[in-house]
Amino acid sequence: MTDRFRWHPDAxxxxxxxxxVAPLAPGxxxxxxxxxxxxxxxxxPAFRLGALDEPPPIPGPVPVFETLTSxxxxxxxxxxxTQASWLASFDVxxxxxxxxxxxxxxxxxxxxxxxxxxxxxxxxxGAEVHLLDLLRPDRQRExxxxxxxxxxxxxxxxxxxxxxxxxxxxxxxxxxxxKLDPALRASVQAMxxxxxxxxxxxxxxxxxxxxxxxxxxxxxxxxAYPGVQIALDGDMIWVKSPYLFEGYEGAGGNATWRDGWLxxxxxxxxxxxxxxxxxxAGRMVTVADQNVFPEEIEAMMENLPGVTxxxxxxxxxxxxxxxxxxxxxxxxxxxxxxLAALRERxxxxxxxxxxxxxxxxxxxxxxxxxxxxxxxxxTWPV
Numbered sequence: 001m002t003d004r005f006r007w008h009p010d011a012x013x014x015x016x017x018x019x020x021v022a023p024l025a026p027g028x029x030x031x032x033x034x035x036x037x038x039x040x041x042x043x044x045p046a047f048r049l050g051a052l053d054e055p056p057p058i059p060g061p062v063p064v065f066e067t068l069t070s071x072x073x074x075x076x077x078x079x080x081x082t083q084a085s086w087l088a089s090f091d092v093x094x095x096x097x098x099x100x101x102x103x104x105x106x107x108x109x110x111x112x113x114x115x116x117x118x119x120x121x122x123x124x125x126g127a128e129v130h131l132l133d134l135l136r137p138d139r140q141r142e143x144x145x146x147x148x149x150x151x152x153x154x155x156x157x158x159x160x161x162x163x164x165x166x167x168x169x170x171x172x173x174x175x176x177x178x179k180l181d182p183a184l185r186a187s188v189q190a191m192x193x194x195x196x197x198x199x200x201x202x203x204x205x206x207x208x209x210x211x212x213x214x215x216x217x218x219x220x221x222x223x224a225y226p227g228v229q230i231a232l233d234g235d236m237i238w239v240k241s242p243y244l245f246e247g248y249e250g251a252g253g254n255a256t257w258r259d260g261w262l263x264x265x266x267x268x269x270x271x272x273x274x275x276x277x278x279x280x281a282g283r284m285v286t287v288a289d290q291n292v293f294p295e296e297i298e299a300m301m302e303n304l305p306g307v308t309x310x311x312x313x314x315x316x317x318x319x320x321x322x323x324x325x326x327x328x329x330x331x332x333x334x335x336x337x338x339l340a341a342l343r344e345r346x347x348x349x350x351x352x353x354x355x356x357x358x359x360x361x362x363x364x365x366x367x368x369x370x371x372x373x374x375x376x377x378x379t380w381p382v
Contacts (some may be wrong), residue, residue: 003062004087011125011127030052033050047066047077067112067204076364079246084089085207092226096151098122100127104129104153105129106152108158114153130143138148153174157367167195181299204257209244227241228380265282266280277295283295304338306331311327313325315380327356
């Protein structure tokens, strides 16, 4: 069964309360999101955790499974991929120390690919896997040192919620979902001074595309992950690798196939062997005949003093057609300095016209900002 996930003899699975969950007899390919569900599906030829009201996955000629996209700009979509597409990267990540003796923690729900990947990889390679998604962020922060976690799969949003703490056993922090800003990276390094930080760029449809380390230039998402080819058509990113998904189940989906290459609509550039991102083509807006990528502005804002989270959204404007506003979490006292810095760096046309301060930042189960919920809080003019 080399083409399907296995439960390694040395692997252990622990739930949020620290209880050991042993392998369970499968009750079918469709199971609830959680430790008990995961314990049932390892070794099955087809499965999906969560989305219980959707049709179950149908076994194919090779073992498959389904997971969900993050859904940050719309409803999450079910995607289908072979188990071999993840097994190929398990072999690579074994070199990161994931295996017998390692203690891996995931903070998000298993319905989304980052948490599910970390959990299944750990079980397959023989690690002790801790599912902490049912704990509050402060309890997650306490559990990491208490359980002597060595490897953590996490998003920047989850890291921000963790706050400060002392995690001396952490050896590796694997960050996906979006890029770490310098302040958050410094905070993580202070929390876990012995840990190496590895950021990876990818999507539910592509799995790994690039990996970044301490040598990666600022503004880049790293070099191609082993086995990945990257090509640009204009500024659109296309990838070919053994890690790509098979396709979407049901309607919708943004990924495009062409001659074995896949694009999820991301725009970027290559600086030598390093990839730099601008954002999603689907989020690009035109302001005064200039193409603007909100993700670039968001990353810039989250590097400014007093800003912890930012989302830049277009709003209709009677005089200009479209203007940008920014929803922000952080220190409201930094508003004047933030607006001045944005005007200086971006110019008067591309800089957000106003900041809308949000106390409770809405996030998806994947840990990413819920852009639809944020959009509903925009009032313009302010």
